[in-house]
Amino acid sequence: MAELPKVAIVGAGSVGCFIGGCWQAAGLPVSFIGREKLAEDIRANGLTLSDYTGWQTHLPDVDYRTDMAVIGECDIIVLTVKSADTAATAREIGARSRKGATIISFQNGVGNADMLRQELGDWLEIVPGMIPYNVAYLGGGRFHKGVAGKLFAEDRPETRRLAQAIGDGPAALSLSRDMLGLAWGKLLINLNNAVNALSGRTLLEELSEHDYRRVVAASQREGLRILRRARIKPKKVGAVAPSLLPLVIGSPDWLFNKLFLKAWKIDERARSSMADDLASGRKTEIDYINGELVRLADRLGTEAPVNKAIVGLIRWAEAGAKPWEPTALRREVLKR
Numbered sequence: 001m002a003e004l005p006k007v008a009i010v011g012a013g014s015v016g017c018f019i020g021g022c023w024q025a026a027g028l029p030v031s032f033i034g035r036e037k038l039a040e041d042i043r044a045n046g047l048t049l050s051d052y053t054g055w056q057t058h059l060p061d062v063d064y065r066t067d068m069a070v071i072g073e074c075d076i077i078v079l080t081v082k083s084a085d086t087a088a089t090a091r092e093i094g095a096r097s098r099k100g101a102t103i104i105s106f107q108n109g110v111g112n113a114d115m116l117r118q119e120l121g122d123w124l125e126i127v128p129g130m131i132p133y134n135v136a137y138l139g140g141g142r143f144h145k146g147v148a149g150k151l152f153a154e155d156r157p158e159t160r161r162l163a164q165a166i167g168d169g170p171a172a173l174s175l176s177r178d179m180l181g182l183a184w185g186k187l188l189i190n191l192n193n194a195v196n197a198l199s200g201r202t203l204l205e206e207l208s209e210h211d212y213r214r215v216v217a218a219s220q221r222e223g224l225r226i227l228r229r230a231r232i233k234p235k236k237v238g239a240v241a242p243s244l245l246p247l248v249i250g251s252p253d254w255l256f257n258k259l260f261l262k263a264w265k266i267d268e269r270a271r272s273s274m275a276d277d278l279a280s281g282r283k284t285e286i287d288y289i290n291g292e293l294v295r296l297a298d299r300l301g302t303e304a305p306v307n308k309a310i311v312g313l314i315r316w317a318e319a320g321a322k323p324w325e326p327t328a329l330r331r332e333v334l335k336r
């Protein structure tokens, strides 16, 4: 990999188009692999990327495809499909990729890298990654990063070279030797995704309501208890240590809205990816977030009533149930 690595983004939707677009803007050769609807849009409009700071760039020439033919030429494969699609997509990648190429998972949840190891471990180098920020598809080839944060990938020689090639910028790559800890830290933050989706509101609107935050805080407190029991140490993602998350999220409005919400730089359009899934009638990743804790609790012989209740409400919402008002959601989940 003496020259710039050739990158394929597989599952080029919100996150994939943003990351791949930023890396192309940084000078890397990037091919995007995704669905025909986005291919048409990007063919017509190119790719426009923006973020919450007002930064914007436009890429008129984008190699967006709907087949994997190019994958055999790529050094770095970035996987950005939803978790339920990981195994099937990995098999497609395995059939076409070059032995020894690197695949990085930028997905929510804690199990995608293991799934990739299972499907592709003897063929590709499997690298866990983590995406801390939100990306919204705004139509017309536009993708907007709505929350602050830096991408992470496991610290290895090939990711060090990649990070150097990308340089600084909105999709800069940081490296870590504790990706599993980061994945669990991110999962604790992602417990807000379901409440955001159930609220039917933007992240800012939802997080400014104390009753929604009380539900999130309770699911995080329960998550932390289960992780302690499993001897899993979640790592800090963002400004707040995992053990303090329930305290900060559950704090009263006068403190939370004035201090924390302002400092987090959340764009007023931003919603969680689970809210996007519900809005477009797709199955959510609930089984890989709150559901992961429910399964872990089960394996440990303990209970996860708050997260279990939230999984149930998301199932209803997937079947078409209406959004929840703050107090009604608090009463339904916390029974108080």
Ligand SMILES: NC(=O)C1=CN([C@@H]2O[C@H](COP(=O)(O)OP(=O)(O)OC[C@H]3O[C@@H](n4cnc5c(N)ncnc54)[C@H](OP(=O)(O)O)[C@@H]3O)[C@@H](O)[C@H]2O)C=CC1
Binding pocket: 010, 011, 012, 013, 014, 015, 016, 033, 034, 035, 080, 081, 082, 083, 085, 088, 089, 092, 106, 107, 108, 109, 131, 132, 133, 134, 135, 136, 272, 273, 285
């Ligand atoms: N969006 C966000 O702000 C954030 C997302 N994440 C995580 O990032 C991951 C990606 O999310 P996001 O970008 O929102 O997802 P999107 O649904 O926007 O993008 C994934 C795309 O991959 C397509 N796809 C699925 N299987 C294949 C395949 N085999 N070949 C080609 N394309 C395929 C999907 O098509 P189809 O829908 O037809 O299946 C979809 O268009 C998720 O794990 C999510 O939780 C993390 C942080 C923030």
Ligand SMILES: CC(C)(CO)C(=O)C(=O)O
Binding pocket: 108, 131, 132, 133, 134, 147, 189, 190, 192, 193, 271, 272, 273, 274
């Ligand atoms: C909003 C964010 C960045 C954190 O919950 C996210 O991970 C998502 O939308 O899936």
